[in-house]
Amino acid sequence: MKEASYLALTQESLPPRLAGIPAVTERLGRAHDTWRVKEVGDGNLNLVFIVESSEGSLIVKQALPYVRLVGDSWPLPLYRAFYEFNALMRQAQRDPGAVPEVFHFDEDQALIVMEFLSPHVILRNKLIAGEKVAGLGAFCGRHCARMAFRGSELSMKSADKKTDVGVFAGNIEIPAITESLVFTDPYFDAEMNTHTAGLDPLVAKLRSDVALKCAVQSMLVKFSSNTETMLHGDLHSGSIMATETDIRIIDPEFAQYGPMGFDIGTLTANYLMAYFSQPGHRGADLERYQDWILSVITDSFEAFDAEFRRLWATERSGMLYPKSLFEDQGHGSEPACNAMLEAIWQDAVQFCGIEMHRRCLSLAHNADFETIKDAQTRAGLEARNLEMGATLILSADKVKTSQALCALARTFNGKDVL
């Protein structure tokens, strides 16, 4: 990548700069001075523009050479756009329709031109607003299963998968963010950490729990030294856009190879944080809406399980658990599939607990809690979330099913932890 030629787009410079790209003019027309451009990047890392004309619309996403949330004191390589583009290609192939269509990629400018999803809004905002999305759990569970299975050597040719591991091994700084912000910083007084006033005693307790820290670090070993499949790497409710009935997965710039349970575990944590934060947002319909959130979790794992089993039976063409060893010998391979799903579940439970912690303890908190203005209310709800997270990390082996996970959530939801 010739970083020298890179230039961040502005609302003003975007139309003339993109006017020569056929994939753009095909959709917006050639009269670029009539295009309407709006910068809407509300994430932590990038510029995001909606560009509209009388003929059509699209999104232009451009990486910035630093962490937007922090500023240019935290540089971040532009090459992440290359990984995001590559991840989007693989997602589209492995779960057609699940991600925005990509129209154009410019590696030098670290920009991706893609489908503008409308009237989709960020799922996290819907969860805060108390809005339901039909089929959410089924869609996301199926998506995670397809990505897990089809990106692994259960399905891929070894040569293709190993080559791809080599490609993604070049992405160093992005995984490093997760490694520190998610797995390490929450558990000591790291520089950029913040937490809600009132949580001090609980935070001190968590940070002095050596068994907890050991368990989290053992999951960091798995996260950083495991190449089972290509992960989204940052699958939370801000990485999903939805209408009442349509759902898309966005923003895979944290894509990396990692353990199959990571994405669905992280996503589950975000549902649980939505669940625990609801008393700060809802009135009369609180209980019913919380029930719905938990149903999304059980739907997710039910769909993951069903889809993984379907793919195991129909698409197991890789070198792992080959049919030559099982079906071709008249031996069923269900015990192996069961064991693999159980291992994925256990990993997911622990990753879930870790994500629940990091969103309240280190940088990059989430709006579910942050938009609760009263600090005392917020602290009380975050405390339930933190305590349940610790239980999941330390006692994952006692939480056998998603139903048990949800029952545990109900228990903590009724507790005054502080």
Added chain:
Amino acid sequence: MKEASYLALTQESLPPRLAGIPAVTERLGRAHDTWRVKEVGDGNLNLVFIVESSEGSLIVKQALPYVRLVGDSWPLPLYRAFYEFNALMRQAQRDPGAVPEVFHFDEDQALIVMEFLSPHVILRNKLIAGEKVAGLGAFCGRHCARMAFRGSELSMKSADKKTDVGVFAGNIEIPAITESLVFTDPYFDAEMNTHTAGLDPLVAKLRSDVALKCAVQSMLVKFSSNTETMLHGDLHSGSIMATETDIRIIDPEFAQYGPMGFDIGTLTANYLMAYFSQPGHRGADLERYQDWILSVITDSFEAFDAEFRRLWATERSGMLYPKSLFEDQGHGSEPACNAMLEAIWQDAVQFCGIEMHRRCLSLAHNADFETIKDAQTRAGLEARNLEMGATLILSADKVKTSQALCALARTFNGKDVL
């Protein structure tokens, strides 16, 4: 690599072709027509020449574009010399003195010029001949611990380690050999398999054991989707050269990233096969020599454990289990080190059992058994080895220590399995 320019060396062509390499003439002198060249490659894959002159000696190892053991019907990329060279560099850095010194590397010709070890002989031959090597277990255990620790993100900077994972991800065909010959072929009637007459009923029993096959495949998932550290990848008694007192590790062309327990587990299997095969080779001194072999195993794990703990305390500068989370907070990290060593041990036990199987069931049997001429004797001894291998794979969690492993070996050594 410009494969077009590659030309396999012969005893005749070697001197003129290497006469222009300073690293060679420095050691052998310029009178290349006086050099004595002997091809000694007894392995499965390469040409190996000893080159001597009145001034010195060296080894020239050149990859062949096919598997020597099978012939040109099984092509194998020359780039494996690149990985062997890179592995030798890392081994020399992580455990100075443990591997032959490299004098010269020619990527196009897939050849490495290196130190000629003399009067070292292949350890496997010593084990068959009943010869002891002082300090063998301590050396190999320490070596495996250094390679495991110093090649991981316990020690390395993440960026360096991830870049290296990317480099080694380009090595596809070599790991593929291990993946099929070690983990899959032994458990069904694969084309190139052979086993000793008389083992048929036992082999049939192993191949119909679905739990066994599932357990082995779960270890294949670990072997192929884990990048904890850089492995030797083929550490058996044919990859070690020794005198009575000096030991070197050779032939890391199967180097890849993988789980920390793989190398020491594989090596242990080779000691156990040496142990079980001894009644085919020894007379009066049988029991004493078998005891010595088992002492090498316990010495190995004792040294591994001690060295890993020493490095944990003194060289833990990577991102995993950072001191900022533990020692800097006044919290000991011993529980984490204990847990990691336990996980390495469990993996090692299962990899050990798998290696014990593959050496009797698929291609590339080892001389410990193969040199026993009487097929009935051989079958009986191999059967003990196969049965113990199955126990290790299926019940690794019940074998808690290397002492317990050796006690188990003694039990099988007294059994008439067939």
